[in-house]
Amino acid sequence: MLTSKSSRPTPERLLDAAEKLMRTSGLANATTKAIAREAGCSEAALYKYFANKEELFVRVLMERTPNAGPLMAALRTGPGEEGEGRDDGDERAEGGAEGVEAGLTAIARHASLFYADAMPLAASLFAEPTLLTRHREGVQEIGAGPHLVLDALAGRLRRELEAGRLRPDADPRAAAALLLGACFQRAFFLHFSGAHVVQPVEEFAPAVARTVWAAIR
Template sequence: MLTPKSSRSTPERLLDAAETLMRTTGLASATTKAIAREAGCSEAALYKYFANKEELFVRVLMERRPNAGAMMAALTSDPGEQPVEERLTEIARYASLFYAEAMPMSGSLFADPVLLTRHREGVRSIGAGPHMVLEALTGHLFRELERGRLRPDADPAAAAALLLGACFQRAFFLHFSGPDTVGPVEEFAPAVAATVWAALR
């Protein structure tokens, strides 16, 4: 059962409001004033807890979308003896689902160059950005290379770009061309992981 809005803390109400507006009206229309109004507080209160709208967006993506935390755990945790291909399959699955969730929320930014620039600067100011996922996967593959689990001439950065690029493209086709243009993620993720692994092993 949902907790009544009045009993939730102000930061939680603001995150609830940001998630609702970003999912229904898009990031471009989800202004700090609208988010504060939806949360039942002042815009000044929003800035007491969050540096900017971009921080709210990042927090919503990373804390409220179920695949974000799992994706980052798969990217950053020690795989132990888990086979590399198996871990790549996990990452591809979570990344595919994460990009599919994030794309509708952020798509409206690209219609307004000024807003996109402001968003980029705001995200950079809090030390975040979509490139961090690529950097995390590249780092993960470099660690596997150091452990001797990849071929010596493997290129972790290129492999990371290929895997995440395929996941992002699937999300784009899903939303732009429709679900009938992409295969189920349960089939897509292992296929992409196997292809990348074939170039690394």
């Protein structure tokens, strides 16, 4: 008979177990049966709270990695909101422009750290094509996926374009892809080659944001 390992609610125990196994054994080996066993409950109980293993993976990413929440908050916030209520015309526009670059810097910093934390969790998927396909379908089933970060940043930049803070011919989605792609590449180099081949994130983030902003402002 399975017994509870702690007084924590079952969903939290399942997330604890999923995070532990995904970090130590890899996503491919973190089966729902193993997660339930680690949490001290039945596999049926797992499916009472989570649609599939992919939902557990997404929840671990978004709730158990330190930069996921700040990244999503930075993607939602726009300098246009910060400047509301001011009447000083040009000064407001300039402040808005500076705010866009500062916002992009925050996004680049959080995205770099988030990708660095997330990459080892998902890496084992790519060794098994069948598992990768199943994971992709499971993530789509719950309406999630890594493309949502790109969609959110492209949407934010599109609003800046509509506010007149971007060049009329700027492509918000391409700019978002350039910034996030650089952050993802930094995470790959960090894990593959080591910290000595990448800039410290506090130098990298403003440099990438400044370069992207200079191209589209």
